[in-house]
Amino acid sequence: MDQKRTREEAVRAGIVIRMLAGSYDLMILLAIAFIAFIPVSMAEEQFGPSPEWLKQVLLTILVFAYLSGFWMKGGATTGMRPWNLQVAMIDTGNHPALSMAVVRAFCLSLTWLSLATTLMYMAMRQTDDLIFFLSASIPAISLFCMLLTPQRQALHDVLAGTSVYRLNKKTTV
Numbered sequence: 001m002d003q004k005r006t007r008e009e010a011v012r013a014g015i016v017i018r019m020l021a022g023s024y025d026l027m028i029l030l031a032i033a034f035i036a037f038i039p040v041s042m043a044e045e046q047f048g049p050s051p052e053w054l055k056q057v058l059l060t061i062l063v064f065a066y067l068s069g070f071w072m073k074g075g076a077t078t079g080m081r082p083w084n085l086q087v088a089m090i091d092t093g094n095h096p097a098l099s100m101a102v103v104r105a106f107c108l109s110l111t112w113l114s115l116a117t118t119l120m121y122m123a124m125r126q127t128d129d130l131i132f133f134l135s136a137s138i139p140a141i142s143l144f145c146m147l148l149t150p151q152r153q154a155l156h157d158v159l160a161g162t163s164v165y166r167l168n169k170k171t172t173v
Contacts, residue, residue: 010165012152013085015143018164024079026112029066036062063109068101084167090151091161100160107156114138 036058044050070077075086075095087104089096096104117135126132142155151163 010086010167013083013164013166014152015146017083017085017166018146018154021077021080021083021085022112024082025067025077026079028078029063032062032066033059064102064105067105067108068098071096071101071104072098080164086165086167087162088165089161090153090163096160096162100162104156104160104162107159108154111139111142111154111156 037055040050040055040058067077070080071087072095075088080086087096088094089100114135115138118132118139121127121129121132121135138155145155145158146152149158151157153163157163
């Protein structure tokens, strides 16, 4: 069976299942960051505080390496595997190349940060602020993209040329 036919038989993943997989990945990323920052904390006790930008760079590298690496190698992060989800390029059905995996990771991270900012502003009851509107618009646009595109692509998928498929046990993308 050719790859295009197999890809067409795979089901496009819906919003809820993708959010569940994303929450798994967030938990895993928190654990990885916690472990990665143990040596940083130990070094700070010994030598004094390290620059804040250095910690942010380390965290950014961890997030991009986790997401991009898993998408490139196997098409799915650890959080996507229990749900049989897989990321594939729309045009070829292959796993994303490094460039597209990085684009997807960057845009997904921007969406997550925007959602966190939106929730923070809602918790502080500052919903009349311009930053709230701007941060709330990015996840909203992403959700509308999922609802309106035939491939159920979120904003980061549209920009990277990918889609997320839900595979049954014998389907491969």
